Amino acid sequence: MSAQLRFKRFEDAKITRKLYMVFYLSALIPLGIIISILYNIVFPKLPPDTVLMLKKVLVLTACLMWVSFTLIKKIVNPVLSISKEAKQIANGNFSQSLHTEQSDEIGELARSFNRITRDLEKKIEELEASKKLIQKLLQKVSSAMASPQGVDELLSLVVENTVAALEAKSGALMLVSPDDNEELQITSSFGLDEKKALTYSLKVGEGVIGWVAKDGKSIRATGAPLADIVIDDSGGAPEKSEDIERNFLSVPVVHKEKIVGVLTVMDKRAVHGFSTDDEVLLSNLASQIAIAIENSRLNEDIERTYVETITALAMAVEAKDPYSHGHSKRVGVYATKIAQAMGLNEDALKVIRDGSVLHDVGKIGIKDGVLQKQGPLTEDEYKVMCDHSVIGEAIIKPVHSLRQVADMVRHHHEKYDGGGYPDGLEGDEIPITARVLSVADCYDAMTTDRPYRKALSKETAKLELLKGIGTQFDGKVVEAFVKIVDKL
Numbered sequence: 001m002s003a004q005l006r007f008k009r010f011e012d013a014k015i016t017r018k019l020y021m022v023f024y025l026s027a028l029i030p031l032g033i034i035i036s037i038l039y040n041i042v043f044p045k046l047p048p049d050t051v052l053m054l055k056k057v058l059v060l061t062a063c064l065m066w067v068s069f070t071l072i073k074k075i076v077n078p079v080l081s082i083s084k085e086a087k088q089i090a091n092g093n094f095s096q097s098l099h100t101e102q103s104d105e106i107g108e109l110a111r112s113f114n115r116i117t118r119d120l121e122k123k124i125e126e127l128e129a130s131k132k133l134i135q136k137l138l139q140k141v142s143s144a145m146a147s148p149q150g151v152d153e154l155l156s157l158v159v160e161n162t163v164a165a166l167e168a169k170s171g172a173l174m175l176v177s178p179d180d181n182e183e184l185q186i187t188s189s190f191g192l193d194e195k196k197a198l199t200y201s202l203k204v205g206e207g208v209i210g211w212v213a214k215d216g217k218s219i220r221a222t223g224a225p226l227a228d229i230v231i232d233d234s235g236g237a238p239e240k241s242e243d244i245e246r247n248f249l250s251v252p253v254v255h256k257e258k259i260v261g262v263l264t265v266m267d268k269r270a271v272h273g274f275s276t277d278d279e280v281l282l283s284n285l286a287s288q289i290a291i292a293i294e295n296s297r298l299n300e301d302i303e304r305t306y307v308e309t310i311t312a313l314a315m316a317v318e319a320k321d322p323y324s325h326g327h328s329k330r331v332g333v334y335a336t337k338i339a340q341a342m343g344l345n346e347d348a349l350k351v352i353r354d355g356s357v358l359h360d361v362g363k364i365g366i367k368d369g370v371l372q373k374q375g376p377l378t379e380d381e382y383k384v385m386c387d388h389s390v391i392g393e394a395i396i397k398p399v400h401s402l403r404q405v406a407d408m409v410r411h412h413h414e415k416y417d418g419g420g421y422p423d424g425l426e427g428d429e430i431p432i433t434a435r436v437l438s439v440a441d442c443y444d445a446m447t448t449d450r451p452y453r454k455a456l457s458k459e460t461a462k463l464e465l466l467k468g469i470g471t472q473f474d475g476k477v478v479e480a481f482v483k484i485v486d487k488l
């Protein structure tokens with residue numbers, strides 16, 4: 001066996017074995033001395049004085065060997081016990097720590113190892129918490145995305161759940177005004193005074209949040225950038241019992257290198273405030289928010305263009321027929337007044353306003369021969385004409401924000417007794433907006449000239465409406481209209 005191989009075997013040996021090997025090697029010479037002394041004592045050939053001295057050397061050598069063996073054991077034992085405990089920790093038992101009270105290098109090594117283990121344990125706990133947090137957030141955001149509400153609802157849910165998930169008290173999403181890129185306004189918030197939040201604005205570059213919007217860098221610090229509008233249960237003071245300072249985390253909302261807003265969370269219920277993991281999580285969420293906002297703006301643009309196009313279409317249809325000139329505008333005025341007199345809510349009023357302009361847009365799909373016929377329609381022509389409500393609904397339906405308008409357009413020729421078209425709905429089955437529009441539509445048709453008859457007087461038209469109560473019209477709508485019609 002070569003010397004190199006032997007040395008390699010020594011290097012691979014366990015530490016106890018190594019120490020015993022060193023001990024035996026270093027004990028060889030004293031052992032030789034002991035044996036020669038013993039020999040001289042047993043077979044004395046030397047003078048008594050020399051034998052006495054040898055006896056003393058013997059005792060001393062034996063003592064020194066015992067002392068060096070004990071010392072080696074003392075050095076080796078803590079190393080062995082540390083190695084055993086470290087093995088358990090490496091196997092995942094993080095509750096274990098290395099035990100040593102020694103002040104030497106071995107003690108320092110053990111204490112360093114304990115510190116590293118504690119840090120590691122904390123990191124693992126934080127990672128576990130982050131993992132749960134992300135799962136919880138993803139779940140809530142996914143369900144919000146599947147909800148029928150628009151992007152505003154989604155953003156509110158994201159802000160609310162982010163605040164909860166990061167164990168903060170409040171949060172806000174401020175968007176840069178797309179018109180001038182100079183002002184930040186709160187779009188969604190949680191834990192803030194709603195009234196104040198609605199009117200709260202900041203200049204880009206103003207205050208901490210304004211700085212984030214200008215510089216595009218996150219800030220994690222102590223303080224309260226929106227202190228004036230935070231609803232604070234603790235009366236504006238930090239929770240002294242836990243000795244928590246007010247703290248916040250603000251991240252920019254960036255889309256295609258353009259800063260579109262700032263997402264801020266405030267007052268984390270933890271001694272050290274927001275962590276770097278929180279910052280990473282919030283930044284990731286801000287990226288998703290930026291995409292959602294951009295998509296929503298694109299959709300809004302597309303919808304606006306589409307609505308403008310179909311409104312132009314409706315105007316074009318009306319322009320084709322000189323008898324219906326100004327019809328949808330007048331219907332809009334009558335229907336809105338009826339809705340106000342009946343005390344309908346703002347949503348219904350908006351549907352009626354938008355729907356009045358578009359209610360006959362489906363006539364674009366009706367042949368000119370039928371649409372512009374100078375005289376009463378035949379039965380077949382009437383059937384063709386009836387399709388305009390269904391065609392109108394199909395034209396409007398793709399616009400998400402006009403779903404209720406599409407419904408109203410489909411049913412604006414239904415009759416209260418179920419004798420109308422296209423679905424033969426009756427009574428309250430007909431949307432209230434369509435019942436209102438029906439009265440306004442018929443009143444305008446009666447009070448304007450038609451190819452086959454002259455316009456009826458207001459009084460005659462009113463009587464016709466009253467006659468139609470319960471059959472063609474909803475009594476509540478007609479009664480509300482006849483009360484106000486003379487003032488129009």
Ligand SMILES: [Fe+2]
Nearest residue numbers: 359360412413
């Ligand atoms: Fe119509």
Ligand SMILES: [Fe+2]
Nearest residue numbers: 327359360441
């Ligand atoms: Fe009409």
